Amino acid sequence: xxxxxxxxxxxxxxxxxxxxxxxxxxxxxxxxxxxxxxxxxxxxxxxxxxxxxxxxxxxxxxxxxxxxxxxxxxxxxxxxxxxxxxxxxxxxxxxxxxxxxxxxxxxxxxxxxxxxxxxxxxxxxxxxxxxxxxxxxxxxxxxxxxxxxxxxxxxxxxxxxxxxxxxxxxxxxxxxxxxxxxxxxxxxxxxxxxxxxxxxxxxxxxxxxxxxxxxxxxxxxxxxxxxxxxxxxxxxxxxxxxxxxxxxxxxxxxxxxxxxxxxxxxxxxxxxxxxxxxxxxxxxxxxxxxxxxxxxxxxxxxxxxxxxxxxxxxxxxxxxxx
Amino acid sequence: xxxxxxxxxxxxxxxxxxxxxxxxxxxxxxxxxxxxxxxxxxxxxxxxxxxxxxxxxxxxxxxxxxxxxxxxxxxxxxxxxxxxxxxxxxxxxxxxxxxxxxxxxxxxxxxxxxxxxxxxxxxxxxxxxxxxxxxxxxxxxxxxxxxxxxxxxxxxxxxxxxxxxxxxxxxxxxxxxxxxxxxxxxxxxxxxxxxxxxxxxxxxxxxxxxxxxxxxxxxxxxxxxxxxxxxxxxxxxxxxxxxxxxxxxxxxxxxxxxxxxxxxxxxxxxxxxxxxxxxxxxxxxxxxxxxxxxxxxxxxxxxxxxxxxxxxxxxxxxxxxx
Numbered sequence: 001x002x003x004x005x006x007x008x009x010x011x012x013x014x015x016x017x018x019x020x021x022x023x024x025x026x027x028x029x030x031x032x033x034x035x036x037x038x039x040x041x042x043x044x045x046x047x048x049x050x051x052x053x054x055x056x057x058x059x060x061x062x063x064x065x066x067x068x069x070x071x072x073x074x075x076x077x078x079x080x081x082x083x084x085x086x087x088x089x090x091x092x093x094x095x096x097x098x099x100x101x102x103x104x105x106x107x108x109x110x111x112x113x114x115x116x117x118x119x120x121x122x123x124x125x126x127x128x129x130x131x132x133x134x135x136x137x138x139x140x141x142x143x144x145x146x147x148x149x150x151x152x153x154x155x156x157x158x159x160x161x162x163x164x165x166x167x168x169x170x171x172x173x174x175x176x177x178x179x180x181x182x183x184x185x186x187x188x189x190x191x192x193x194x195x196x197x198x199x200x201x202x203x204x205x206x207x208x209x210x211x212x213x214x215x216x217x218x219x220x221x222x223x224x225x226x227x228x229x230x231x232x233x234x235x236x237x238x239x240x241x242x243x244x245x246x247x248x249x250x251x252x253x254x255x256x257x258x259x260x261x262x263x264x265x266x267x268x269x270x271x272x273x274x275x276x277x278x279x280x281x282x283x284x285x286x287x288x289x290x291x292x293x294x295x296x297x298x299x300x301x302x303x304x305x306x307x308x309x310x311x312x313x314x315x316x317x318x319x320x321x322x
Numbered sequence: 323x324x325x326x327x328x329x330x331x332x333x334x335x336x337x338x339x340x341x342x343x344x345x346x347x348x349x350x351x352x353x354x355x356x357x358x359x360x361x362x363x364x365x366x367x368x369x370x371x372x373x374x375x376x377x378x379x380x381x382x383x384x385x386x387x388x389x390x391x392x393x394x395x396x397x398x399x400x401x402x403x404x405x406x407x408x409x410x411x412x413x414x415x416x417x418x419x420x421x422x423x424x425x426x427x428x429x430x431x432x433x434x435x436x437x438x439x440x441x442x443x444x445x446x447x448x449x450x451x452x453x454x455x456x457x458x459x460x461x462x463x464x465x466x467x468x469x470x471x472x473x474x475x476x477x478x479x480x481x482x483x484x485x486x487x488x489x490x491x492x493x494x495x496x497x498x499x500x501x502x503x504x505x506x507x508x509x510x511x512x513x514x515x516x517x518x519x520x521x522x523x524x525x526x527x528x529x530x531x532x533x534x535x536x537x538x539x540x541x542x543x544x545x546x547x548x549x550x551x552x553x554x555x556x557x558x559x560x561x562x563x564x565x566x567x568x569x570x571x572x573x574x575x576x577x578x579x580x581x582x583x584x585x586x587x588x589x590x591x592x593x594x595x596x597x598x599x600x601x602x603x604x605x606x607x608x609x610x611x612x613x614x615x616x617x618x619x620x621x622x623x624x625x626x627x628x629x630x631x632x633x634x635x636x637x638x639x640x641x642x643x644x
Contacts, residue, residue, distance in 0.1 A: 102555045103510050155629040188425050188535040213510040220625040233424045233562040240555040303542040307477040
């Protein structure tokens with residue numbers, strides 16, 4: 001009986017344990033490798049880098065919370081600071097998800113902003129927001145470990161790598177230099193700042209997340225400020241908008257999902273603060289995990305791919321203490 | 323007024339027309355290039371290669387139809403034939419979507435198959451299904467145009483290309499050979515055949531589609547049989563399952579979406595047959611489109627990527643006569 005249940009679940013197997021005597025020969029899966037990581041290989045995410053976004057409850061009354069990890073230095077810090085300012089001013093309270101475009105993005109903000117139907121009703125932005133421009137889409141990095149790093153061939157930017165838990169595209173200044181340019185890349189679940197045509201028009205008041213295949217053409221063209229580490233399914237499963245670019249049309253504004261609040265975890269009472277950690281991308285376990293993502297040798301697989309694109313090597317993140 | 327509406331819509335601009343006097347300078351977007359294709363560059367999809375899957379109506383009563391284009395020769399034809407046999411036998415009627423795993427797949431089949439809770443209630447399969455194995459995951463192709471083809475560097479398989487409207491990974495037999503191995507790749511919206519551990523266990527009765535970042539590690543490990551050309555949003559927005567691998571758990575079987583029927587378009591009355599066409603991947607317009615996907619020069623963009631992975635160059639498909 002157990003055999004049959006597992007057998008169904010294993011159809012597109014990820015990490016399905018079989019009864020020992022039936023287990024096909026094979027190496028551990030990527031998830032099994034991560035489970036074997038030592039406690040020291042996990043790095044705590046600071047509370048000020050976590051945002052809790054509370055959506056209105058679902059139709060069945062169940063709660064919908066989304067946790068976002070903000071990008072760490074040296075990337076996008078101007079926008080990250082703006083987002084902290086907006087959260088602390090409670091500016092995000094009572095905005096909404098206004099756009100859901102299939103295989104692209106979910107976007108949330110003030111539905112009255114830039115909207116001719118309700119001009120004048122837009123919320124004023126708080127004081128203290130910085131104007132951040134295209135020069136901050138890319139960071140200059142000097143890195144003594146550069147030559148030791150795992151680098152991945154990439155059709156977009158020559159090569160990609162991981163820096164402190166983030167997938168980045170990069171360009172070396174010269175062959176023997178330890179200096180390079182790096183920028184975060186648009187993988188599934190990454191969070192970015194909506195903007196208008198001019199690159200400095202995104203304040204952080206309008207945000208989006210990727211819900212489809214990595215739209216890497218947006219890299220270096222728009223600011224990434226973080227990623228969703230819990231509750232992604234509350235956004236990715238929202239009904240698609242039928243207006244231009246997946247915005248909800250005037251006939252379907254009732255499909256907008258209200259956002260009750262967005263708070264920095266560090267501003268929440270201690271008992272309500274979520275705690276998360278990520279697997280160090282410099283750890284030995286991460287290297288084994290990434291290798292296994294690129295070369296699946298666990299039982300289901302016949303032909304290892306021999307490579308992977310960086311967005312198919314998601315950085316493991318989990319609740320602390322699990 | 324118009325300006326402001328467009329301005330919101332352009333935040334992550336794809337192809338937003340601005341009033342002429344306001345239009346920033348720039349090249350046409352990929353979608354604008356496709357709109358300029360000549361009628362001869364579009365290729366009709368045969369009715370026997372289209373499946374219409376009718377889901378139960380949505381909660382608001384609206385119809386949900388999904389159209390699948392089956393893979394053309396030389397790829398996966400054993401499974402494609404099985405799927406036609408299953409559709410003609412009306413075997414798919416009253417099965418269900420049983421699995422929705424975020425950033426991975428939606429999977430449908432007989433919920434009683436391989437299920438210890440309801441063993442014995444599984445539908446018997448029709449006669450005439452072939453057992454197809456791993457030797458058909460890859461096709462050998464001899465192609466006089468090989469050296470003229472657009473090829474894309476790829477971290478998985480060395481290079482990728484398009485053959486008759488399908489994205490494929492490939493491996494040349496030798497540098498000067500016109501013979502190569504090719505296989506379809508797992509992009510967003512591709513449809514494949516669920517299987518058990520043994521590679522020849524997928525009949526075509528259990529199917530899945532990709533709803534996240536391309537899981538290219540599945541290439542050459544599982545059969546791809548087509549892609550969704552309309553109605554993808556009815557699958558990608560379904561509630562995620564909370565059981566192992568995204569299967570709906572025993573407590574949430576009410577979330578399964580019933581499938582009323584799957585029919586080959588060629589078996590439908592003539593007035594009900596959908597008609598679709600795809601942009602020839604050998605056409606000049608497709609080459610311009612692919613180049614623009616890899617190097618966005620339309621107004622929103624600052625830095626062209628300089629490349630793209632093949633799953634970020636979706637083949638344009640549209641209803642015929644539009």
